[in-house]
Amino acid sequence: MADQGRKRSRVACTSCQSRKRKCSGDQPCTTCAQFGSDCHYDLLSRKKKDIRHFQSQSGPLLSSGALPTEIAAKRPDQATSASSLAALLVKALEANSGAAFARRLNPKNELAGTSKLHLFGWNVGARYPTPEWTQSLATVKPRPVVEIISQDEMRSLAGVFFEKVDPCYPFIDRDTLLRQVGRRWLPPAAESALAYGPYDAVLCGVAAFGYLFSRRHAIPAELHLVESARSILEQSLQADPASPLDTVTGWVLRVAYLRMTTTAHAAWMASCTLMHLIESTGLHQEPSSHIALDRATEPGTPETRRRLFGMARHLNVWISFELGRSRVVLQGATTTTSPPSSSSSSSSSSSSSSSSSLPPAPHPIPTTTTTTTTDIYNLLPISESLDPTEAQHTSNLEAALTSVLDIGYVQPHLILVQCNLMLCIYRRLRAFNSLIPADLLDRVLALSRRGLRAAADLVAINSPWHQTANVPFQVVCTLLAIDTRASLGMLRDAMRTLHQVAAAYDTEVMREAYTTAYLMVLVHHRRKEEDMRSLRDVLQLGRSPGLPQLPVAVAVAAPVTEPPVTEPALQSDHTLSDYPGFTWLSDILLEIPSLRDFDMDGS
Secondary structure, three states: OOOOOOOOOOOOOHHHHHHOOOOOOEEEEHHHHOOOOOOOOOOOOOHHHHHHHHHHHHHHHOOOOHHHHHHHHHHHHHHHHHHOOOOOOHHHHOOOOOHHHHOOOOOOOOOOOOOOOOOOOOOOOOOOOOHHHHHHHHHOOOOOOOHHHHHHHHHHHHHHHHHHHHHOOOOHHHHOOOOOHHHOOOOOOOOOOOOOOOOOHHHHHHHHHHHOOOOOOOOHHHHHHHHHHHHHEEEEEHOOOHHHHHHHHHHHHHHHHHHHHHHHHHHHHHHHHHHHHHHHHHOOOOOHHOOOOOOOOOOOOHHHHHHHHHHHHHHHHHHHHHHHOOOOOOOOOOOOOOOOOOOOHHHHHHHHHHOOOOOOOOOOOOOOOOEEOOOOOHHHHHHOOOOOOOOOOOHHHHHHHHHHEEOOOOHHHHHHHHHHHHHHHHHHHHHOOOOOOOOHHHHHHHHHHHHHHHHHHHHHHOOHHHHHHHHHOOOOOHHHHHHHHHHOHHHHHHHHHHHHHHHHHOOOOHHHHHHHHHHHHHHHHHHHHHHHHHHHHHHHHOOOOOOOOOOHHHHHOOOOOOOOOOOOOOOOOHHHHHHOOOHHHHHHHHHHHOOOOOOOOOO
16 A cells, blocks of 8 residues: 655656656756756656646746745645746746846845846837926827928938848848838829828838937937837737738837837737737748738748748747746747848748748757858747747757857847847756856857947947847856856956946936946955955964964965955946946945845856
8 A cells, every 4th residue: 555645746857757766856856866867857748737737827826926935835735846846947937038147146136026027238228218208108199101201311211220220130121111112202192102001100110210220319200100100000900901011010110129119018018919910910821831811923022921920939039038928939830931141932942941930849959050141030940949838958958059159140230149049048057057068168258258349339330239238238147157267357348348338328227237237246246355355264274373384385375464354445447436427336335235145146
């Protein structure tokens, strides 16, 4: 008769399954801890109905920020297995999120149990930050684009878009857009005139990007453009859009613009809406695989569909990852993502065969070869394979990290995208206490250094990509977490770059990001000082009376007296006096009585 008092886990790790051993359900489980094995739970196996049931029951708690102990308390009968599995799910969810990574560096982990992650350096800051702008926003009425800007202004703003935005987000055909610009400003009575409709959302979106990438501060015309596009796009949700490609293009522009100019929640909601719109219009399926929209007469349509689908996936995946929320996965998707350079049928078919379709296979992680490329789409399969719900092995993550490092981007904006993906994979490895090979870690630092230079270059030419703020802040966090001589030696450049971004875009978001990074460096400095004091105590013990005499060479090298203990100076390479406009840091430091509770290692 079985022992009624024995507690068994309803879920076994993969190692215990292969050994046919009973599993305790812990992380690591008892067996893996005994044999030193990598303890891994396959949470997606169809045979594990108990896990799927647990995920469905604990999902709302996880999404609300509940801790594993809280989940276990709500289900006492599943305390052991639920607690360990909840810890795994939370760890996987937060591993991708730079916000969660930074959250662990906050004093006393005060944000650890909150329902929302605090995003430091989400973008360079709000485009309309003042109360006056808020009041103006409430009074703006949607207007046709021809009433907001002239045709010459539209062409000039489109030139900025194709110069600065299109190289990274290539989903709009330049010739088609300029042709539509010529039609839109014709007299309404003209036979080929383009009337007010869905394409106004595209023109407004492109023009808004033109202002964003040419002016440090918004002007009323930009606000009118954004609001007119929003009105058109929201109306398109009331029924099937009359022009699906134009509507989806307008939504892609809106989501990308929101990612760079507004809050994370607004961008995430818009990205999910975009994915559902793509499903409703059938753009997630190749025309040959379903009764598609009759767009065969439009040039470049297959490539355009793939670009739009790829951009929507890219935006939704990364906004979801950074927020630690679920992304939208469209079942039955057959549309593939092809590089924008594939204009011929042969190159298009070749790229299609090498692309992945949804849903991506979790094992193995897609890899790439060493190449110099100019598109963003080849990173999408790797990005999607990092979905928090996909169980990954350390070897696959290391392979993915190597694949990302092997790509040779040269454009600054693409280097930032590459660097962001690399940092995400590093966080994923670190979350599971994986030992990263030294040579791979050196390459991580090298790409981080390139990312810092890319961010500084984009600030200099007024290109406010969201990664311009996000990557320098995450690099600071990563350098402190690595904590080697090489990584700490890069902190000066990382802080200088973050300061350049904060000085160029003097917003509350950037001031907060810089303050947080400064405090993290300060805490690390103080902990190093405490370590030095401990080492001095050990060396002083060697000079105590009654102990064996030290060799002459050792005695000369040892300190004779311990220097007086003082508070660490705040100058280093980042004195407040060196950074005009950031003297408010002094007030913040004075208000914090103790910084010793920072969890620098996230443990």
